[in-house]
Amino acid sequence: MDVFLGNPAGRLYRFLEFCRQQDANATVLAGWSHYLGMQEAPAAEVVAAIAPLLSLPDAIEDLLYDLPDHEAHREDFGEALAQARGALSCCLILNEPMRQMHGMYDRGTVTALRMCSRTLERDHYSAVAADEQLDEVRQRASELINAINGASGLPQAVRTTLLGYAHAALRDLDLFNIRGVDALVDDLDRFRGQVSRDPGLVSAIAPNRNLWQSVVRFSEALLVITSLVHSPLAIIDDVHDYQAELIAPTMVVAPSESAKGQE
Known part of the structure; x- marks a missing residue:
């Protein structure tokens, strides 16, 4: 996985660096669609997909403010962030x-953002999911x-709900270079x-064993990503404990036959 x-x-740097390499005569829509892998999508869908990038300059400023010598960091990166806002407009x-x-913006903008990413990486731990972990989520969602x-006999409302979560995870994997790991954490x-x-x-x-196991495996794959974000040193037992928290309180156990006879 790209560390940026x-x-x-890092995500803003990666986007602007990509855009600088695009044909100056191509449209902005074509360049952004290429970055997203959405070459055939309508313009409105491209804007909706790219929208999370628009707030990145503000998010970066907030993270820099939390660092020691934040005034120096603002001086180092303030102009680059201003130019980035212009590019996103x-x-x-x-x-x-x-x-x-x-x-x-110019080459100095992307260089400064690259340096800014390294600065944040040193002072704010940033999760970088491995390709194998992302592939696991994609496989489990599919x-x-x-x-x-x-599944037969599944209530339509339940079917729609579960399909919504699975498709949301697939969509967030497709746009991982826009939103990063946070989108998958939100899915969970x-x-x-x-x-x-x-x-x-x-x-x-x-009651449907195959469906139940698929739901559990899907949530476990997302839990691995979550443990990466919240605790880089988390071990698999922690993930399993978290999984138990997810499902145990809601398990519905039918009364035994003897219990029914006592009623």
Whole structure:
């Protein structure tokens, strides 16, 4: 995995460096679509996908403010961040040639952002997921989709909910170079929140062994990413404990036959 995807300055550097290498006569829309791997997508979808980058300069400033000598860091990187904001504002002129964007910043901007990324990496731990970990999430999400589609008798609301989480994870993997690992952490938090609010979700899944196992494997793959973010030294037992927290409180156990007879 590209180490620069681990923090906001690195992701912004990587994007602007890519854009500088694009044909100046191509449109901004074409260049940004190429970066996203969305060459056939409508302009509105490109803007929606690129939107998280627009807030990166502010996120970088917040992280720099937390560092010692933040005034010196602001002096070092302030101009680069201002130019980056100008370059990102080209989302308003997507059909103009890339030279419009190139005129907003220069080689010094991307060099400064590269240095800024290294500065943040030293003082703010930034998780960099391994390609194998991301591939595992993609595989588990795809397996979950297949299990959902193959499950009979599953309530439509449950089917729609589970498909939504699986497709969201796949989408966030596709846009990993935009949002980084935080998007996958958000996916897990939303999934855990859904389970905690809706115990019936688990009771509807549990009877189907294949579907249940697919849900568990999917959440475990996301949990590995989460443990990377919150504790680089986490061991697999911690992940399993966290997994137990996810599912144990919501398991619905049917009363035994003897218990029924006593009622």
